[in-house]
Amino acid sequence: MIEATWIAFAFVMGMAVRSIGLPPLIGYLAAGFALAAAGSRLGIGPLDSLILDHLAHLGVLLLLFTVGLKLKPSALLRPEVIGGGLLHFVLSSLLFLPVILLVLDPPWQQALLLAIALSFSSTVLAAKVLEGKRELRAFHGRVAIGVLIIQDLIALLVMSLASGKVPSAWALLVFALPLLRPLLFRLLDASGHEELMVLLGLLLALVIGGYGFESVGLSAELGALAFGAMLAKHPRAGELANSLWSIKEVFLVGFFLQIGIGGLPDVDTLIFAALMALLLPLKGALFFGLFLIFRLRARSAFLSSVSLTNYSEFGLIVASVLLPAYLVPLAITVALSFVISAQLNRFANPLYERLAHRLIPLERNIRHPDEQPVSLGDAQILVMGMGRTGRAAYDHLAHQGWNMVSLDSDPQVIQLNGEAGRHILFADAEDPVFWQRIEMPAVEAVILAMNDPEAKVISTRKLRDSGFDGLIVSHAMYDDIAQRIQDAGANRTYLTMSEAGAGLAEHVARDLRARREG
Incomplete structure (x- = not known):
């Protein structure tokens, strides 16, 4: 009965926010808060929360596996992606740290982890927005996705270091995993195009990658990402990612419901979220400035920056592992950033045309990696x-x-x-x-x-x-x-x-x- 209630709440709230042009994820968070408010009447107990926790964990592993499927070195080994991603991570973390210390007054270690969580941008939102506008494979779309993957890798590193887990001696076998790539390629070739391919993806992401890494003392999230990355060069990696997309999205609904059920926001939480929303333009401006430094034209830098001007659901994943006490403030902050980012992305191209006369003079006067032709010569x-x-x-x-x-x-x-x-x-x-x-x-x-x-x-x-x-x-x-x-x-x-x-x-x-x- 309670599962039917989860589905009904998630669908109604997701449909409601989608009808006004906002990402359904905001509706799922709202559904979680509604369930938390009505928890005793609906009879939500510890066992129900445990089931939801399990579904949420599966959603996170599938998300990381599909991120791994996109890990192609040619898209990442670019100065604007690596340099822009790393520099923005450091500078934005330093920008958010004093605000967190002032508003929430946590211990400085926890404040630093919160600042790191807020430095990430949303992979799910950016990918959906770019795909909806058919810009996922455009130059600025590739730059944005490359930066997001760099951020995801940083998030995994932070979780591994901060969790304090000591791997067993068997964890050294991880270094032999590349030897399995030919076998994995053959399995993917032999799995066809239907349910066997989906089952192979679930097996690698949840069982061999997730449970396998966990059993030797490593992060299950790292295992899911690693097995996705080993298949990234396969010609059908994109097809596998697409086949898992709906399953991953359904399980991630559980993740956002879980956050909402965890507790209702108080006044301090709402103040913190509002302050972080005021800092969003600074986050976008920092991306824009860094992309210009790495020789992008103003338009590419602007559109990439707009896609990244939000806070990340991956920050919630980091918080769920390392900072469970601050999960609700972060969830409200992320949801509010999604509302702002969705509207900003909707008008990104017209907004650039309005601002172009001010932004173009900021370009560096050298050849840009996205420079466009001036003449087509004698082509007919x-x-x-x-x-x-x-x-x-x-x-x-x-x-x-x-x-x-x-x-x-x-x-x-x-x-x-x-x-x-x-x-x-x-x-x-x-x-x-x-x-x-x-x-x-x-x-x-x-x-x-x-x-x-x-x-x-x-x-x-x-x-x-x-x-x-x-x-x-x-x-x-x-x-x-x-x-x-x-x-x-x-x-x-x-x-x-x-x-x-x-x-x-x-x-x-x-x-x-x-x-x-x-």
Whole structure:
């Protein structure tokens, strides 16, 4: 009965906050506080809390396993990621420490751990926001996710050092784990694409990684992360992470319910959360300044910083292990930061356009890692977006002898296409500075093959505003999107699935004619 109550409360509160544009996590925390307030009437006892604790622990392990699946050295071994992440961790911890000592007056060791917990940004919120805006693989999205992974690694190190656990001699076997990578790759290949793959992920994250590390005196969280990292280079690592996403999210609901049930906020807690919310702009400004120091352009630095301007659910995980007495103040602080960050991210691009004239002069006058092209030279056809559709269009036209150039905002896509011999450059179609600077004197046609419909509309409008009178062709999944692109100035928009069906039918008709003639 009590499980049904948990689910009902979590669903109603999650749906309520989502309907006003806020992350459902805030609703789950609110559901936990509501359950705490009505605990005696609902009959929530120690056994029920123990079950919820177990579910919460499983959610944390799955979260860390999926973080490990994203641990690719190429995304982390960048100066702006490592340098920006480490410097921000140190500086923001020093910024928060005096405020914590002044408001809560804890022992300085506990105050330092609280400051460290608040220095982290939310992996879950940033990933969801960037994914929702189709910016997860853009340059600024990759920088933000890279910094978040650095922070997650720091959090694990802090938990391991502060917990005071002494590993057993068997823990040395951890150094032999890389030898298991070929076996793990074969298991993932053999598991298919359905329930066996999900079970393999659960086995590695919860049993072998979590329980296995715990049994030799190491952190279960570290074990889950380690086994995820060993699979990070497998081509299907992303598929495995996606298959575990829903299960992880359901278990993490238990984590946030557990925090709320732990106690109701008092006046001091609310004052502390309000003060920490006032410090959020300083946290974002610190990220922005550090990214500029590491040679990012103002736009990339601004958008990455906005994604990171929040407090982290990972800070709650650290507190749940090391500072259980301060879990409720931290939970309120994190929830309030999510409310602010969700609204800030919603208007990030328009906000940058308003502030661009003040932010661009702050850029360092040297080559930036996200520098965009000024001229496309003598290219005749431009392909924007080099996913499967863009690559197919590029190769078909290049084979016919056209002079081609392509643009994409994903550094990995650029690297892979460059290695394949395609002429590809970095560019962000939603960046107004790009459209102000770009020169394409010989371009006669533009193919819009990006995934994001909004980017296609913006690109079409910017092309026409710049005086381009050549051919603009796009593809779209739905009729209303196709109409929006054409209203912006495109000559023609093809419906992807309709064209695929028509192409398939044409192949069938051609083969049938050939059989009859033969």
